[in-house]
Amino acid sequence: MTLQILPFQLTLSHMRSLKDHATLSNGVNMPWLGLGVYLIPDGPPIVDVIHHAIDAGYRSIDTASFYQNEAGVGQAVNTCGLAREELFVTTKVWNDDLRQARTLDAFEESLDRMQLDYVDLYLVHWPVPGKFVAAWKALEEIYERGRAKAIGVSNFTVQHLEVLQQNSEMIPMVNQVEFHPYLIQPRLKAFCAQKNIQLEAWSPLMQGRAMNVPTIQQVAEKYGKTPAQIVLRWDLQHGVVTIPKSAQPARIIENATIFDFELSEEDMVVLDGLDCGQRVGPDPEDFVF
Ligand SMILES: NC(=O)c1ccc[n+]([C@@H]2O[C@H](COP(=O)([O-])OP(=O)(O)OC[C@H]3O[C@@H](n4cnc5c(N)ncnc54)[C@H](OP(=O)(O)O)[C@@H]3O)[C@@H](O)[C@H]2O)c1
Numbered sequence: 001m002t003l004q005i006l007p008f009q010l011t012l013s014h015m016r017s018l019k020d021h022a023t024l025s026n027g028v029n030m031p032w033l034g035l036g037v038y039l040i041p042d043g044p045p046i047v048d049v050i051h052h053a054i055d056a057g058y059r060s061i062d063t064a065s066f067y068q069n070e071a072g073v074g075q076a077v078n079t080c081g082l083a084r085e086e087l088f089v090t091t092k093v094w095n096d097d098l099r100q101a102r103t104l105d106a107f108e109e110s111l112d113r114m115q116l117d118y119v120d121l122y123l124v125h126w127p128v129p130g131k132f133v134a135a136w137k138a139l140e141e142i143y144e145r146g147r148a149k150a151i152g153v154s155n156f157t158v159q160h161l162e163v164l165q166q167n168s169e170m171i172p173m174v175n176q177v178e179f180h181p182y183l184i185q186p187r188l189k190a191f192c193a194q195k196n197i198q199l200e201a202w203s204p205l206m207q208g209r210a211m212n213v214p215t216i217q218q219v220a221e222k223y224g225k226t227p228a229q230i231v232l233r234w235d236l237q238h239g240v241v242t243i244p245k246s247a248q249p250a251r252i253i254e255n256a257t258i259f260d261f262e263l264s265e266e267d268m269v270v271l272d273g274l275d276c277g278q279r280v281g282p283d284p285e286d287f288v289f
Pocket of ligand 1: 035036037038039062063125154155176177201202203204205206207208209211226228229243244245246247248251254255281
């Protein structure tokens with residue numbers, strides 16, 4: 001299947017700075033680049049990391065109740081000196097809460113931990129079989145009440161999205177999935193584009209392994225960039241929102257310095273050629289829920 005790459009003029013005019021954003025199907029603006037915070041410890045470590053990222057220009061933070069650092073995320077947001085509406089905060093409802101049919105309560109607990117009045121994006125973390133439709137209906141309610149500016153899903157395949165479509169009112173605004181040069185998932189990508197579901201890449205750096213892929217290293221050398229910057233720029237030119245995680249100040253800045261160059265169509269195709277369906281994380285088809 002041919003991959004859809006953004007028309008170059010659109011890329012040029014809409015991805016010039018860290019403040020640039022995708023526009024979701026309901027009109028909400030979501031920054032193209034955000035900070036993933038999985039495995040960053042709660043408390044002072046995460047507050048410091050997020051403050052550093054915000055100083056470097058980041059405006060979007062991706063957490064989850066499962067990461068056990070929502071309190072620190074909220075503290076960082078509430079003490080960074082920026083108005084709340086300048087930041088984009090994502091969190092997610094965990095599988096146990098889906099199983100126990102307590103998504104509405106779990107959402108309130110997340111807000112409480114973060115000491116926030118609303119989130120910008122609330123996601124169903126995994127498509128727990130037999131449970132995800134009910135959880136989605138709870139997210140619709142949260143959205144109707146204005147407590148989440150946008151709602152979406154994570155780790156949903158085309159099949160899961162079709163089930164949602166047949167059983168609910170709203171189509172998710174975002175699908176956050178594993179996405180990197182070894183795992184492009186062209187069918188899912190095309191389906192989301194067709195339904196106006198913004199694709200978002202988790203583990204965009206392959207949890208660090210992208211740095212050791214020779215083809216990525218060669219492209220990096222050609223542009224005078226690092227492998228991480230090449231992969232993250234490749235995400236943007238695919239129209240995919242990306243949330244690399246780093247707890248290291250220099251890398252946080254490095255990962256955001258991707259708005260001052262463009263990959264040629266030829267090099268996009270070279271990177272696309274690495275796709276081999278290889279995951280670094282669990283497969284939603286056989287995840288142990
Ligand atoms: N929805 C889901 O199911 C799901 C699943 C997994 C992840 N996520 C989200 O996606 C975010 C990103 O995914 P991820 O954390 O799994 O992996 P990732 O962002 O692909 O990679 C993070 C790893 O790469 C290292 N790294 C970061 N920048 C680097 C650079 N410039 N050069 C070399 N190494 C670098 C980091 O180490 P240092 O910290 O030491 O820099 C860390 O070990 C998560 O934090 C989370 O928010 C969501």
